[in-house]
Amino acid sequence: MSDTTNLPATRRGLELLATIKAVDGAGTITTKCFGNILELGCESLVLESHREQVAGSAVLLSVVFPGRQPRSNPVVTLNCVVRRVRDRARLHYDLAIEDMNDTARERLVEFLSQPTREQKP
Amino acid sequence: MTETTTANALLPEVVGIDLGTTNSVCAVAGRVASLADDGSPTLPSVVAFLPNGHTMIGRSARRRRAIDFENTIWSSKRIIGRRFQDATTATFRERYRFSLVEGESGEPLFVTRAGKLSPTEIAAHVIGEISSRVEACSEQSRVHVTVPALFATAQREATVEAVRMAGFGDVHLVPESTAVAYAYRALDMDLGNAMVYDLGGGTFDCAILDCRQQEPELISHASDLYLGGDDIDQSLAAWVTRYVLEKHNWDLTNYSEIADRLIARCEEAKIELSRADDATIELSQIDPECPAASEGVTVSRGVLDRLSENLVRRTFVTCDEALARAELRAADIDTVILAGGTTMLPNVQASVSAYFGQDGRLDVDPTHVVALGASLASGGPGPQD
Numbered sequence: 001m002s003d004t005t006n007l008p009a010t011r012r013g014l015e016l017l018a019t020i021k022a023v024d025g026a027g028t029i030t031t032k033c034f035g036n037i038l039e040l041g042c043e044s045l046v047l048e049s050h051r052e053q054v055a056g057s058a059v060l061l062s063v064v065f066p067g068r069q070p071r072s073n074p075v076v077t078l079n080c081v082v083r084r085v086r087d088r089a090r091l092h093y094d095l096a097i098e099d100m101n102d103t104a105r106e107r108l109v110e111f112l113s114q115p116t117r118e119q120k121p
Numbered sequence: 122m123t124e125t126t127t128a129n130a131l132l133p134e135v136v137g138i139d140l141g142t143t144n145s146v147c148a149v150a151g152r153v154a155s156l157a158d159d160g161s162p163t164l165p166s167v168v169a170f171l172p173n174g175h176t177m178i179g180r181s182a183r184r185r186r187a188i189d190f191e192n193t194i195w196s197s198k199r200i201i202g203r204r205f206q207d208a209t210t211a212t213f214r215e216r217y218r219f220s221l222v223e224g225e226s227g228e229p230l231f232v233t234r235a236g237k238l239s240p241t242e243i244a245a246h247v248i249g250e251i252s253s254r255v256e257a258c259s260e261q262s263r264v265h266v267t268v269p270a271l272f273a274t275a276q277r278e279a280t281v282e283a284v285r286m287a288g289f290g291d292v293h294l295v296p297e298s299t300a301v302a303y304a305y306r307a308l309d310m311d312l313g314n315a316m317v318y319d320l321g322g323g324t325f326d327c328a329i330l331d332c333r334q335q336e337p338e339l340i341s342h343a344s345d346l347y348l349g350g351d352d353i354d355q356s357l358a359a360w361v362t363r364y365v366l367e368k369h370n371w372d373l374t375n376y377s378e379i380a381d382r383l384i385a386r387c388e389e390a391k392i393e394l395s396r397a398d399d400a401t402i403e404l405s406q407i408d409p410e411c412p413a414a415s416e417g418v419t420v421s422r423g424v425l426d427r428l429s430e431n432l433v434r435r436t437f438v439t440c441d442e443a444l445a446r447a448e449l450r451a452a453d454i455d456t457v458i459l460a461g462g463t464t465m466l467p468n469v470q471a472s473v474s475a476y477f478g479q480d481g482r483l484d485v486d487p488t489h490v491v492a493l494g495a496s497l498a499s500g501g502p503g504p505q506d
Contacts, residue, residue: 017187017382017406034188034378050188052172064405064414074405074415089175 008112010041019062020049029060037063038092042108045080049091053082059095065111076104134257136289137300137495138248138266140280141166142198143322143350144462145247146492149257151307153489156254162489164254167195168246170235178250183385187406190381192233194219194243196351199323201240202272202279205229212347218377244283252287263291265495269326270296270342295498297491298328301460302337304485304494313455314340316443318473318481319491320436321461323349327440329447329454336499341446343439348432350391350463356428357387361402361418369413382407394425395465426468433472440476457481462488 016037021029033050040046045061053059061078079099086092100108134150144163147154156164157180169182170192177185186193200213205223213229214221220232230237248266252258266284268277277294284292295303298317305312312332319326328342361383362373374380386402393400401417408414444451459481463469465488473481485493 015184015187015406017409019409036184036188048184048188050172062409064409066403066405066417067415075409088173089171090177090181091171091173 007042008109010039010044011112011116012039014038014040016040016063016065018047020047020051020053021060021062022053023058023060035061037061040108040112042105042112043097044083045078045095045097046086047093047095049093052091053085053093055082055084055093057082058098061095065107067111067114076100076107078104078108134262135496135498136255136258136262136264137295137492137498138251138264138284139297139300139492139495140198140244140247140266140268140283141321141491142196142324144488145251146489147251147255147258148489148492148496149255151493151497153486153493154251154255154257156251164247164251165195166198166244166247167193168197168243169193170233172234174235176235176246178246186385187378187382190218190378191220192235194231194233194238196323197231197240197243199346200229201244201283202276203229203240209346216347218381241279241283242286244280245286248284248287248289252289258289260288260290262289263293264289265293265295265300265498267295267297267300267491267495269324269344270298270328270339271326271344271346295495296328296339296342297326297460298330298342299337299339300491300494300498301458302330302332302494303498304490305456305458305482306332306337307494307497308484310456310482310484312337312458314449314453315456315458316440316454316477317458317460318436318440318464319460320463320469321349322351322463323347325349325436325439325461327436327443329443329449332456340449341443343442343446345435345439348435348439349461350388352432353391353425353429353463353466354384354388356432357391357420357425358384360424360428361387361420364418365404365411365413369411371408371411371413373408373411376408379408390420391425391466392462394420394422395467398422422467425466429466429468433469437472437476451477454479458490459483460487460490 018035020035022031036048038046064074080095083094083096086094137148139146145166153162164179165183167182169177169185204227224230301317315330315332317328325345325348329340331338390400399421401419403417405414457477
């Protein structure tokens, strides 16, 4: 189990555009669509999808965190598994973040640690 | 208790509905109703059809514009009651990327994954959502739904049909400008000859009313069907597109879904600029593949003022028209009342003050005033009357 001490809190009330790529057992991308990340933590997120998702399926999420980040490639990729349907009527899903490289983790933590609009002076 | 009081107590309360091009608002007996979980009185007039067969209406539907624009319908009021072959519908098809086909009766139909739907059916979804969220709404409610003064018979009938499809039987139409006058009369204000300057999301309406009588009397009106906050959003989107093209050599208009996301973000920036000096549009939330996706484009209020200058000026051409029809001058207007969300922009308010030689009244929130007044109006005739 990962160490969850000192991890930034989950951010809610988000509307982060993400590209959703469904991945089959062989690791091949089968479909691609857009979604909104509504809640995001270090290990899980809530996704509003363009299409219905299947619990247990693997998806790749590509997202660019807002805010000025002078980087050559701002896209962060999150390997996720659809854990369960949160709200069937609204196509909202709970996803577990299974894997990400160090750069992705660093950017995720950086984004989650940013003061929200309400917190800014 | 007198017999009259008993009878009044049994009467259902009057429900006023401002079925707007961009947003809808509801008021019951002079009180604005909450239409969202967070208490917001504004319901975006947006309907989304989901792959699982569900329908989503309002703010959550508007959010889906970014990810599923083909199945998310908005601004449909522009073509309610129109025919597919009408010039207005042709303009709508040029401006919006919806898939529209001609129905058997010549009406325009939106093609969605839920089937082909008329603008009337889309409006019925919005009104149905209002009905489900407002406790005081029932099938017995007397509903006053507002319409622009220029709506022709077919448009008025289509609006009434939408309200009936949503389950209401007792439907009355109230001109939007008249509703505004009712809301201000409730404040015991002596309005005299009043000009209602109504700049909404999709259209601009101005109306001159004689409010010295018991009932406000419409003297003259004029409208611009394609002038509203949406046009400012489009101008801002064009400015951002040019900026990104010049600075990063990247075209944000290559894909319609990206262009639509840009317009949605520009609308948010415009609203922010009504109370802040600048606003940032995050490119990452528009086109993640843009080389400048990690940057934002900051827009100042000065830029927005410059971009909207001509559009605001156009409203006064329409005002000139209404004044000429009434054989009045701007100086003859006793009270100018502002309605519609776009009048929250400081440059709009300043321009109104300069044109009329007096500040526009904002005693009632301009986004609620139409619905509020509709719920207080004595009620116009039904379409069959």
